[in-house]
Amino acid sequence: MISAAADSRQQLRAEEILRQRERQIYRRIDRMFAVLMMVQWLGAVATALCVSPRTWSGATSEVHPHVWYAFWAGGALASLPVWLAWRRPGDTITRYTIAVAQMLFSSLLVQVSGGRLETHFHVFGSLAFLAAYRDWGVLMVATALVSADQLIRGIFWPLSMFGVATADHWRWIEHTGWVLFEDLFLLITMRKSTEEMRNNALQTALFESHHADLHRYSEQLHRSFEKERSIIEGSLDAVVELDARGKVLNWNGPAERLFGWTVAEAIGSQLEELVIPEHDQQRYLAGLRQLTESPAGSQVHQRFEMECVARGGRQFAVELAIVSIQGSEETTFCAFVRDITDRKSHELDMRRAMEESEAANRTKSEFLANMSHEIRTPLNSILGFAELLVRNADEGDERTRRDYADTIRTSARHLMELINNVLDLSKIEAGKMQVERARFSPHQVIAEVVSLLRVRAIEKGIVLNYRWDGPIPETVTTDPHRVRQLLINLVGNAIKFTEQGSVMIVAGVAREGDRGLLTLEVRDTGIGIEPSKLSDIFHPFVQADSSMTRRYGGTGLGLAICKNIAAALGGDLSVDSQLGRGTTFTAKLEIGDLRHVRMFEAPPDAATGDYVDRPISANLQGVRVLLADDGETNRKLIQVFLSRHGAEVQTVENGEMACRIALAEQFDVVLMDMQMPQMDGYAATRKLRSLGFLKPIIALTAHAMKGDREKCTFAGCSGYLSKPVNVDELIRAVEVAAGLELRHDELVKQEKEKKIKRALAGPIRSSLPTEDEMLREIVAEFVESIPARLDAMERALADEDYEELQRHVHGLKGSGGTAGFTCLSEVSAELESYAAARKGDQAAALLGELREMEPLIVV
Template sequence: MRWDSRSPTHRADPTGDDNRGVETPSPGSRRRRVPAAWPLVVLLAGLALTLWAAARECGRIADDDRARFHALCARLTAEVNRRIGVYRYGLVGTRGLYMASRSVERAEFHAWFTARDLPLEFPGAQAIGFIRSVTRADLDGFLAATRADDAPDFAVTTSGDHPDLFITEFIEPAHADAPGFDWARDPHVRAALEDATLDNQPRATPLLAPGLPVAEHGSILVALPVYRNGVPVQTPQQRRDAIFGWVYMPLDPGLMFHAFTQIVDRELDLHISDGGPDGPLLYDDDACQRLPAPTRAGGTYAAVVPIEFAGRRWSAAMRSTSLFRGGSHGPVWVITLGGLAVSGMLGILLHRESTGLRRARALARSMTAELRLLAVVAERTSNAVAVTDARRRIIWVNEAFTRIKGYTLDELCGLTPGRVLQCEETDPATVQAIREALNQGRPFRCELLNRAKDGRRIWLDVEFQPVRDPAGRVVNYISVQTDVTERRRAEAELREARLAAEEASRAKSEFLANMSHEIRTPITAILGFADLLVEQGEDLPAPERLEHARTIRRNSEHLLKVINDILDISKIESGRLTVERLAVSPARVIAEVVSMMSVRAREKGLTLSVEVAESMPALVLSDPVRLRQVLFNLVGNAIKFTQAGSVTIRAAPGPDGQTAHLRIDVVDTGIGMTPEQIGRIFNPFVQGDASTTRRFGGSGLGLVISQRLAAMLGGRIAVVSEPAKGSTFTLTLAAEALPEVPGAAVNDGPSTPALAPMALAGARILLAEDTQDNQRLIAFHLRRAGADVHVVESGRRMVEALTACGSIDGPLAPSPPFDLVLTDVQMPDMDGLTAVRLLRRKGCGLPIASLTAHAMSGDADRCLAAGCDAHVPKPIDKDVLLRTCHALLRERRRAAA
């Protein structure tokens, strides 16, 4: 094998040596022969060396994989220890409530709990409670005091005759079977509580059997003692005498460590057991069989790590999964194939050598130099490789070099790399560092920007290695180059993504704070004025009571709008919001928006005007409801941010007279915006800036919803604004003009005549609703309209009311006792949809309407699919309720006729 510099008179030798000056044997001299066994010896030695090098590389890869596995285990173990530490902090914090108070009452404990976010702060915790230590002699006094503390039905559930009872006094969230339960009945819990008392440390039970309070599926109970304040607790006996009770948490192991292996990209599988690896299984990440002993078998690494938790010793068994990213064996193959090739070449060359010893020595020197080059190339075989002479002129490049940079050896031979490959963006400091390293004859590695033949910019990880002759002189330079352009681009994108994620997180945090304000503000008014009506209703004059009621309704409508905005953005994000294509009068929609917003404009002293171009088509194809929603948001924003002056709505055909487009401008003389604020207002959860939110309020969702609705309608919203001069929001829609046909129906929204005051006179209605307040409200509206209403509280009662024998399993009554059924969807005992399906299977033909607070678009479809004839959403609108009932009854009478 030789390196050809394409010189017509000389073959380039990578070692820098040539054979000129080597003594040539005289014609009469006797030629020495290579012994016949040498080629075989050299071949076997090369194979042995190759196998040794490949084995060493395999060992190195295995060591790296093992080290990486243990690093992932340490990371996962640290996360497990961090997670179980939060429960101790929670118990210590709860105990602090008792240490800071002379007597903790039920309301105080409940108020403390409501300030916590249990799933977020303590994942897997099913509740937080307090167990009171009570002797049998003091049981009656304890019961009297507890019942006096807003728990008149409090009772103790115990068994046996043990002198001490460990009774659950408080638990949040409330569980029906937990208050009053005597934990001393369970030997595991008793032992854990007594150990915690003596040690003044948290203590945990083993996995409890299902069926205990707050342990339906098996739980671990961890408790921390609470001693009477002011009593010495230095010794175990003092602590036993001073015990007052225990704060405790029941923990679900399956939720404590749920999805933990995502921390290590699921490269590990995690099993946690109580005691040793063969103890009771607490958590199993993938429901596989138990892990083997700490070894590597069948390509799987495994390890068992002890975990200390509240006096118990757990075992965390981890093993590598199929996603474990082990080291590549590519270098092993390169070494093996390269060694085999070199060994084979040496054997063949030695076998064919029939000249004298002098030529054999020259060939050996040449092959040694080639092996040095091949050893470097073998490790980087997939990367670009270039070889230069001592003067740094290119004498050889590999195929990868040509593939990456586009230059062939013929184009580069004799040129210096910097002359061809460097560009104006290449870092001069890096180039200077390369020159200094090569001048000193030392290796150097850096990342360098090069230019390919087609002008592309390529980032390379370049390693320079000098090659020396036996005298120590540098005769060649080898550069091995790895294309890292994609990695650099990915790093840049990752930095940008991280910045974007941080900005999004900040925006969402501000949005949550703002939403808290937007929700709590109307709730404050609602609760406050409701208290006034409750406390002083009889003493207040009628006008004041009416004004209080109007204030409650106004704030309720504002709260409902905030909720609807959140639901709308959720439906848009999930792709569940659809638009219609109906005949719409733009002028009428604008007039309706102006009518709704004129009161707010007058209250602020603003002029609200409309300018409609004569060329505006009378009818267009669009969605009237969504068009009205977009205009309502735009005009509402204009009024909100305008302190004085006017708000003008201009409507005309699209730009350049496009007949298939509609343009509506909303112009105000308000506070205006900077270009930076304009760039943010269409982002979710964002307003112009924080000061705007504090000054004017709002959720920051209106413009986001409007822009996305505009896009769904085939258009967009553009903004032109200057600070202190006002803003112009331009809505452009794809709305095809329709010919005006006399008498044609225009879908501008619901427009039905008013119902008669006694529209439901004589109707017999069965109402299934589990909430008493809703029962009273709905029944009031129905009875006021003339209906005879019978109320039941569950789906089971609804079915029983329609059967002949009053039993859920009986047949329907031959003569239906009701004309219409109204049913809530979510009820205890039996939900509404299950009851409707059962009635339809029995052959019930009565009209049925569902009542539900579910707000997603598919909820109405589920009600209809279950057998309902109509759907009335909550909060209940009286007019919608009465019109729905009237329509169903009218249809029933028409079908009967």
């Protein structure tokens, strides 16, 4: 079916080609006859002029009529064929018109020549020319026309045809016979020519078909080649084509980039000599031989990892895959090379990460076991001694009952410390640990830490003390709470791991340019740490020895927290230890500029003393508090604490009840637990604020992470306390919220007023030894700057630019203390707090006091 359809298409194409060629012949011969007509016209006129140019009548002569006949008749005969050959070449009407005109030209020539025999040959020539059309119809029309001409003129005008006055009536048959004889040969010739044209057209059609097939096949090969080349060139892998001997035949772009050799340099080289190091060449050649010896037609390939060397000597790991390609003449190979350096590195990193993950899991498992033990120990004490109190095991003895209560409180604080450590670590790991910068006395902080932990040291029979190595700064600038936390952890650890001897805190300061560093060394005479463990002790959940955990307890979090605190304060924490002889932890903390800080040779006579946990004294008489908390124990405890200070407390269990009662009755403060059933504290606070409740709402939440305070504030809370609630903080918060903070600060304020009155009674002089010329110059420079400072404060206050006011007041506070004017620092400190709270009236009053003091300040 396919062959028959192809033959049919070829036949149709051959016919089309034949018609095209016939039309080309027709057009070409039409143009030839157009020229011939013009030549014949001129020839007819010339013949007439030669044969009978003139006719005579006696002694006169004139142009022979044949001449005029040749001119006009010849022009008429030539005009139409020439026009048709010009305007419609190749058309059927054109060639038939030319055939008629051509034969009439033969008749014209015979007539103007007087029937000469020579002109009759023009008829035979015309038929031969017309046979060039290869159209038997044209030849037949011409033959019929010439036969009719010879018949008619031979009978009626024999002189014009045969050149005689009378002729045999059958003479025209003789002439016609010769014409038909010529036609016979011409028709045979035309038939053979037409057959040749037809065969030629068929051959051309076949050639075109084969050429089209060849072109399509060539296009397919080209597309296949381009596709293969694009795939190879676009491949991420290096692709190398090899012959059976391992010689490079092709080399793509990635291979150039991977190995550094160009295509021109690589082609013709042995691959093993070019890119394979000596120690891997034998393995490569063995794999190549195995591929070469594989049975014909089998698809065999080799894949292995090995080392390759690039131009310049760089070695790297690759994955090499070689595939055999069976050709008609020889077998070639295609090698795919992939750089697996990164993969190898990732695999190594993954193995390390898995090992570290397994180690971390083991460490965390140990930590959970330790934490479980650490939490259960104080929890057992709390539950046990609480059970004794419930069962009246003290038998009414007040001293025993207080001893039980003290044990419960101590255990609870220890439990709270464990939880705080875990929370601190989670803040550190989340990158959310915050530090503050404030001025404080480092001597005060160290003394408080020593006082706090001295009882624990005495219980173990060891000495806990501290000293300063060098001058002692009056104040430093950093976060006092984080410094205290750092020292408590370090000193607590030192006491824990020291059985006899002492624990010593050595403090000192150093200057690095304009920057000051506070150095805190905690030295102990304890068990020490193995050198191999020193790099691990600052990791979370890790202790130097797990057996130490069982012996001494602990969670392994303290040193990790200390390390991060030191880093957050712009310093570092390091350790030096000798096994069995003791350990020294050294913390270096950035403490700001020390150029204007007063330095002491001995600790100042400040009210440092021992750190004593004294209960706060407050009067909440007449304050109504609404407490919303779903925990019955929390409600009872908070109600007892506030009631003992005079507050009237009403409790509810959820946010919905809190909203209903807060709107129905009058309360001064609302304490709102943020996690409650039915309606939580966030929803309850938003609802109260939307309904116009304006009284203070203090959030109570067990969440103490960064962002929790902001979340409560956004809900509408005006205060924030984290659970478990510190009693002093709770009472202070209620006192401030109820507007009773003046009661708490009354004594402090009265004392300050006394100092100011005493100062206003006479000149205010610096406490510095101004007999020293240099110090006197510093004090004088400060005194001269006071009026400008106060002017700047008044302008900032008038513009209500509290940030600018706070900045100027802070500068006066620090400079006043440095210059020895303590009264200025005290008033400035309070003014700074009012500026931070944007309390303009209070700030204006204190600024007025500073103006009163200004003229009394002298050098």
